[in-house]
Each structure stands twice: as C-alpha cells, then as structure tokens.
Amino acid sequence: MADARLARHGINVLEAVMGNRGSTIDDHRDLSDARGNHREEGRVGEACLRCGTVPRRSVVAGRTTVHCPTCQR
Numbered sequence: 001m002a003d004a005r006l007a008r009h010g011i012n013v014l015e016a017v018m019g020n021r022g023s024t025i026d027d028h029r030d031l032s033d034a035r036g037n038h039r040e041e042g043r044v045g046e047a048c049l050r051c052g053t054v055p056r057r058s059v060v061a062g063r064t065t066v067h068c069p070t071c072q073r
Contacts, residue, residue, distance in 0.1 A: 048068040
C-alpha cells in the first residue's frame with residue numbers, strides 16, 4: 001500500500017514539473033526557449049502538511065532542499 005502511494009506521488013510530482021516546463025536550473029530552456037518555472041511551485045515558508053512544523057532549508061551537494069525536521073530525519 002505504501003509503495004503504491006509513493007509511486008503515485010512520484011508520478012504526480014513529475015507531472016507537475018513537466019507542466020511547469022521543467023527544471024529549476026537557472027539556464028534550463030524548454031523546446032520553445034522558455035525558462036522552466038517549477039521553482040515557483042515550492043512550499044518554502046509553509047508549514048508541514050503532516051505535523052505543522054516549519055520546514056528547514058539546507059544545501060546538499062550544491063542543491064537546495066527543504067524538509068520537515070520532525071517528519072523527515
């Protein structure tokens with residue numbers, strides 16, 4: 001059950017990224033030479049949907065990541 005939910009969530013995220021024309025990389029362009037704008041869809045500054053804790057932003061291997069310090073350890 002959990003595997004199916006995780007797979008479905010992964011598919012939903014990929015569909016959202018494609019709908020926003022792709023990557024958050026600064027120099028990324030799609031086939032129409034438009035910038036990807038998936039960066040604008042993030043939840044930075046919003047409370048965790050599960051526990052209400054404010055997410056923590058960090059940089060891992062040069063990439064920004066946001067996680068809930070309570071739910072994701």
